Amino acid sequence: MEAAQDFMARFGARLVDNGYPAIPIWPGTKKPGRFQAGAWCDYPAWTRHCDRPTTLIEVETWATWPDAAIGLACGTLVGIDIDVLDPDIAHRLERLARDMLGDTPLLRIGKAPKRLLVYRADVPFSGPKRAPLEILAQGRQFVAFAIHPDTGQSYVWPEDSPLTVALDDLPVVTEESVRQWLDAAIALLPDDLRPATLVSPSVSMPSTSPQRGTLAAVRSALAHIPNADLEYDSWVRIGMAMKGAIGEDGASLFAAWSAMSAKDVPAATAKAWASFRPTTIGAGTLYHHAMERGWQPNLTLVLDGSTSQDEVHPAAGLLAKLAAIPAEPTAPVQPFDLTIPDGVLGDMVTYMLATARRPQPELSLGASLCAIGALMGRKYRTESNLRSNLYVIALADSGSGKNHSREIINETFFQANLAQYLGGNKIASGAGLLTALHRQPAMLLQIDEFGMFLEGIADRKRSPRHLTEILDNMTELYTSAGGVFLGAEYANRDGKNERRDINQPCLCVYGTTAPTRFWNALQSANVVDGSLARFIVIASGNQYPDENNDTGIRSAPPALIKSLKLIAAGAGRMAAGNLSGLTADPTTAVDPMTVPMDPQAKAIFRDLSRDITVRLREALGTPFTPILARIAENATRVALIRAVSFDPVRPVIRADDAEWAIQFVSTCADRTMVEIGRRVADNDIERNHKRLLEIVRGAGATGLTKSELIRRSQFLDRRQRDEVIAVLVEAGIIEPIMTATVTKPTISFRTTGREAW
Structure with a gap:
């Protein structure tokens, strides 16, 4: 079961900003509650929030209540509750609602395949219930952000959520329209699911009793x-x-x-x-x-x-x-012994390590995959039309040598006369990114301080649109490499504002950043909307390896230069040099080489598909499904790069390519999901809890003395620190340890093994 979360502290203020009547939900239930005298109890007056907006002061008060979940009061808000466990029927009823009432962006899943669609009423009305269908209207409420009491997992908004869509932007419904939908929906239900009137009372009850219950x-x-x-x-x-x-x-x-x-x-x-x-x-x-x-x-x-x-x-x-559906545990994070593959990929990694002051194998591998992937752009593809466009983020502390790989790629590409594949060090706007790709459809972007960059492009509430469009375009380009990316249409088409289409764009992104800066830049919305899932996040295995004192002036090995040129020319099938990767017009069709996959590799990927399906079902309702869903796709891209690296002329994806790529990508994904649970936060309160917990967790089984904990958590003042410690202890996430000394007992803290998030 997923551990309880302070949903109100994380999301309450944002919901109020978007106009929603948020109310506190008693943790572990579906009913409104309040926290009084150290315990949760009923909240009888919650229905007043059906008639007025929730205030920020109320939310700030509720945010201090432990594990407070969030419900939304209905009145102006209307919920169409489809309480059906047959997936086909549930989907048909949802489709009917969208056709009759409007295509709402808000769909909430609690216990799949049950679902709830959210609309807006200009004039509040009372909603009818005809089980298993119900109109949640005036005087009702539904849970929005909480742990589902049956599944033990978070409610999920698989499309948009109230955090990203304002109440005023929802489609409007009327009492008449929802009743018409209800009548039509009832007609679609099979006989055993249609609502039935309670029959006459049994003979064991007095004849005056109208309804017998159980x-x-x-x-x-x-x-x-x-x-x-x-x-x-x-x-x-x-x-x-x-x-x-x-x-x-x-x-x-x-x-x-x-x-x-x-x-x-x-x-x-x-x-x-x-x-x-x-x-x-x-x-x-x-x-x-x-x-x-x-x-x-x-x-x-x-x-x-x-x-x-x-x-x-x-x-x-x-x-x-x-x-009868078996429930298997989610696969744990597996250890991964990094092996450097053969071919051009291995040659480039080896060159990077030999010339680095502080060798970083994981970071060198990630950079090399992106570099070769960019050179392969528009020249190689899999049988399923996947391409070599990769997004990789490398995490390492400052001074650990994370910049060296980028420097080697720049120098090597210039030496090989392939500098046209290198994008700028900065991206100023979403339009600027598309302009660069229109000029050079296969491109490698290497971005230092990616965490700082991500803070700007991922924050939709505070960042200007031209910055947030960067992430939007990157997300769309990731899935457009095998087709045509259609540019934006402008009202004023004066030659400068013409639509710019790009045929088979191949954008590879390699970013480096410090771990803390990266995780602090992320919000849960970036995890849920799938933008993070497109990235392979690689962490350094040794933040500060021994220094290599033999480094000096370097020049790339001639064999490496020759191999990179061969890949850029599509094994001689396309132009080399400055024209490599380009056509007379970026919209002109190109014909990449199809790289086959041998039967053993296909069998390995089929096994992966079955494993991922099981894990997706287990993870339903959590923010991790987008990451799990991308593992096979990213692994196929990596296997393609490895196969071409080994033999650019007659490449074949073989079993060892598949196994290596799957292990590499799966390990990165599993570690990313663990770090998300431990580090990603949507506000300072949650962030402080997680940062302090990480400090205690890092001390291991022996724990950390309170004085040492104070020294390492100087980012908190005394009051904040004491509050965080008290909450973590009360939740059973950390525990105090008393140790006797000659003078007086000392207090230490250690984790209990329970995960807070």
Whole structure:
């Protein structure tokens, strides 16, 4: 199960900025809650947020509550809840909603394939429920950011989310339009999923009782009906409904529920129960009140007590099918012994290491892959039309030698007369990137201080559009290498603003940065939207290796220069020199060499596909699915580069190419996901928690004394540090250790092994 997260602290302010009526959700549940006297309890007055915007002051208060999740109150906001476990039916109902109500950008998944679509109402209205379909409208709420109590994973917004789409930008619906959709949707449901009216009461109940319920359903519904400050008439009504639903079996249940109120007098409760004589009230009333407060009965729950408990549940077949799906653990991070491959790739890495003051094998490999990938652009492709365009980020501390690989590539390309493949050291705008690629469709961009660069292009709230367009264009170019990238259309087409199309662009990006700067620049949105998934993130295995004192003036080996020229010429099939990689017009079609894959390599990639599918299903609802989904694609690109590196003239992707590429890319992806969980934060509060936890984790099993922890966390003042330590200890993530000394005991801290995020 995924550990609880402070969703309100991370996302609350951003939701308010986008106009959403955020409310606090009791961790581990789907109902609104509040944190009082050191414990979570019900929040009876939450419905007031259906009628007015949430204030920033409220969010800042809720953000201090431990593990506070986030719900959105409905009124202006409307949710179309499709509570169906059949994937095909759920998808058809979603498609129907988009066709009839508008193509909303907001889709939320809790327990797949169930789904919820979000719309906006100009005039609030009450929403009907016809299980398994429901209109969440005035007076209702739904969970937006939380840990799902059934799956143990975060709710996921697979497309856009309320963090990126303002409330005012949602499609507008009316009460009439949603009821029309509901009627049409009901007609699409098979008979066993259509809502059924509760049948007449069983003979065991008095004839005056209108609806018989079941003990399990009543207990489940009652858990969603608060009784902190309930007025007397409502208290009586709930008691009458319980007795009408399950008779005297509800006496102890009603007494326990009544005892939740400070006004409860046990003797008076028992006397009132004995006096109840329900004639027109029963389970339906109780269920109605519970559903108004967020209760969504499980499909396995029998609501109608008049139905024989021995009957087969109408969804039994579907439930059995779901239960039969095996649940395997997510693959752990595997160790990876870096081996330098043969061919041009190995020659370039070896040259970099031999000339480096501080040799960095991992960084040299990443830089070489990108360099050769750029030279291969528009000249080689796989049988599935994948190309050699790679995005690689190399992480190493300052002074560790991370710049050397870039310097070697620059010098070698100039020596080989291939400098036209080198893009500038800086990218000023998204339009500037496209202009450079239009001039040179196959290009290598080498960016130092990539973390600083990423801060500018990834922050959509504060950065200007011309910067954020850089990341947008890079994301689109990554998937456009095998086709035509269509340029932007301009209103004023005066010769300078003509649309610029690029046929088969090959952009390779190699960025270097310090680890802390890189992870601090990322936000969870960059993980979820898939922009990070396109990058292979490589970390140095040894931040400060021994110095090589024999380095000096260098010149690339002639054999390496010759091999790079051969690859740039497509093994002699295309022009070399300054014209290599270019055509008379970047929109002109080119005909790359197709690199085949032998049967063994194909079998290895088929096995990878099955493994990734299993991991994707396990990771559903987490931010890691985009990264997992790109492993096979990135591994195929790397295998293509390795195969061409070994034999540019008659390349074939063989089993050893496939195995090496898969191990390399998978290891990088697994380590990236671990680092995301430990380091990526959306605000300073979350960032401080994670930074301090990393300091304690780095101390290992022996722990860290409080004085040493203070010394290493000078980025926090005393109050902030004490608050962070208190939260981590209370959550059971770190633990204090008392050690006796001659004078007085000392306090140390160590991790407990539980992950906080």
